[in-house]
Amino acid sequence: MENKNLFKLIPKVDELLEDSIIEKYIDYVPRKIIVNSIRDETDLLRKKIKDGRIEEKDLVKKIEELPTVIGKRIEDKNKFNLRKVINGTGVVLHTNLGRSMLSSYVLKGLEEISTNYSNLEFNLKTGERGSRYSHVEELLKSIAGCESAIVVNNNAAAVLLVLNTVAKEKEVIISRGELIEIGDSFRIPEVMEESGAHLLEVGTTNKTHLWDYENAINERTGALLKVHTSNYKILGFTSSVSVTELCGLKDKYGIPVIEDLGSGTLIDFSKYGMEYEPTVQDSVKNGGDIITFSGDKLLGGPQAGIIVGRKTYIDKMKKNPLTRAFRIDKLTLCALEETLRLYLDEEKAVEMIPTLSMLTLKSKELENRGIKLYNRIKECIDKKFADIDLVDDYSEVGGGSFPIGKFPTKCIMLSLKNIRPEEYEKRLRNFKVPIIARIYKDNIYLDLRTIMPDDYDILIEGLLYGLTVDEGV
Numbered sequence: 069m070e071n072k073n074l075f076k077l078i079p080k081v082d083e084l085l086e087d088s089i090i091e092k093y094i095d096y097v098p099r100k101i102i103v104n105s106i107r108d109e110t111d112l113l114r115k116k117i118k119d120g121r122i123e124e125k126d127l128v129k130k131i132e133e134l135p136t137v138i139g140k141r142i143e144d145k146n147k148f149n150l151r152k153v154i155n156g157t158g159v160v161l162h163t164n165l166g167r168s169m170l171s172s173y174v175l176k177g178l179e180e181i182s183t184n185y186s187n188l189e190f191n192l193k194t195g196e197r198g199s200r201y202s203h204v205e206e207l208l209k210s211i212a213g214c215e216s217a218i219v220v221n222n223n224a225a226a227v228l229l230v231l232n233t234v235a236k237e238k239e240v241i242i243s244r245g246e247l248i249e250i251g252d253s254f255r256i257p258e259v260m261e262e263s264g265a266h267l268l269e270v271g272t273t274n275k276t277h278l279w280d281y282e283n284a285i286n287e288r289t290g291a292l293l294k295v296h297t298s299n300y301k302i303l304g305f306t307s308s309v310s311v312t313e314l315c316g317l318k319d320k321y322g323i324p325v326i327e328d329l330g331s332g333t334l335i336d337f338s339k340y341g342m343e344y345e346p347t348v349q350d351s352v353k354n355g356g357d358i359i360t361f362s363g364d365k366l367l368g369g370p371q372a373g374i375i376v377g378r379k380t381y382i383d384k385m386k387k388n389p390l391t392r393a394f395r396i397d398k399l400t401l402c403a404l405e406e407t408l409r410l411y412l413d414e415e416k417a418v419e420m421i422p423t424l425s426m427l428t429l430k431s432k433e434l435e436n437r438g439i440k441l442y443n444r445i446k447e448c449i450d451k452k453f454a455d456i457d458l459v460d461d462y463s464e465v466g467g468g469s470f471p472i473g474k475f476p477t478k479c480i481m482l483s484l485k486n487i488r489p490e491e492y493e494k495r496l497r498n499f500k501v502p503i504i505a506r507i508y509k510d511n512i513y514l515d516l517r518t519i520m521p522d523d524y525d526i527l528i529e530g531l532l533y534g535l536t537v538d539e540g541v
């Protein structure tokens with residue numbers, strides 16, 4: 069048959085739109101995506117005919133398969149960019165993977181608030197304008213034991229707002245040991261400069277004394293700043309000044325003490341057999357005037373910056389125009405309120421907040437999960453592809469908390485036989501539910517701590533996909 073006649077065999081867009089396989093997408097996929105997918109696939113066939121790369125009998129077969137192939141393309145194009153992944157890294161607060169997962173407990177509230185009007189800034193008692201901050205202020209006051217509280221977009225914004233409010237055009241004294249940079253280019257000196265406060269460094273990297281601060285105080289001093297060093301720890305010949313000691317200077321000179329806690333936990337992890345990580349409650353008790361911390365680190369809530377402390381300062385922040393620019397969104401506020409509410413009962417918080425439950429997972433439970441998953445993988449994956457093992461390893465907390473804490477964990481380890489680990493890691497990443505694994509000494513590691521048991525089925529499907537799919541996918 070001549071080329072011209074072959075072209076005629078290709079169905080028209082309208083015909084394909086009525087095909088039963090393609091039709092079923094019409095209800096939930098934008099028409100443009102469907103039509104473009106049809107065009108992409110039919111154009112490919114046309115090009116093959118034009119180049120003389122296809123015989124008639126092959127073409128007939130291709131045309132029969134066309135709706136299925138188009139369906140796959142539609143699904144591919146309709147995928148969200150932002151999607152669920154399986155975190156096999158063992159890093160619990162993985163900033164690149166979304167840091168904290170919200171508790172499923174908050175979903176109902178989120179659905180209700182997002183699909184309805186709400187009293188976001190409306191006082192139902194008086195019928196007048198209300199404050200969005202009021203929804204979490206009382207909860208924060210009762211949990212943290214502070215006078216007042218406000219929340220903004222993230223902790224970086226919180227630090228900027230605090231410094232701008234209390235120390236603009238003034239000097240802020242900070243120890244050289246605390247001039248930190250954390251991931252994502254948050255550098256304390258740069259944030260300070262942006263806030264309009266001037267940095268006055270005192271002490272040395274490893275040692276700073278109370279008299280270093282006291283000697284630096286002058287009439288331009290606006291605040292004393294203490295920063296939790298988050299992602300590193302200086303060990304050995306060191307000394308730093310505690311908030312309690314700094315508060316002595318505060319009383320003498322009338323200068324506020326600010327503390328950037330970074331992670332800011334509301335529970336004492338040492339009760340769960342871990343190292344002590346400074347709690348917000350202790351910071352308040354120690355006398356800090358203003359304390360800032362993240363909502364999505366150890367607290368396990370949505371991305372937010374929480375500021376607690378003395379009412380006089382927080383009231384000033386509420387009037388700062390920057391607060392408007394850093395304003396927290398209603399869905400975040402809703403998720404934060406529900407997460408904080410769980411903290412009214414610590415046992416419930418530890419059980420229901422994924423960040424906390426992952427961190428406090430008992431080794432026995434990790435082992436049970438490990439054995440279960442190991443047996444299932446063993447059943448599905450042929451020895452000729454890979455050796456499977458259940459091994460001991462360490463998880464990391466991440467998010468700049470517990471910088472040197474080690475958390476014994478269990479990992480599934482795959483020693484691959486026919487494929488390079490880098491190639492396999494990439495295939496797992498490109499699976500329909502991307503699986504993020506770690507490579508160590510040419511083996512693939514999947515940490516049980518951060519993999520949800522509900523995901524075991526899809527995980528196993530992905531592990532098989534990675535072994536059997538064609539090279540180069």
Ligand SMILES: *Cc1c(COP(=O)(O)O)cnc(C)c1O
Nearest residue numbers: 222223224296298330331362468
């Ligand atoms: C993480 C962190 C921040 C930034 O918090 P975000 O919520 O990510 O903006 C600021 N300071 C310290 C000490 C931190 O650990």
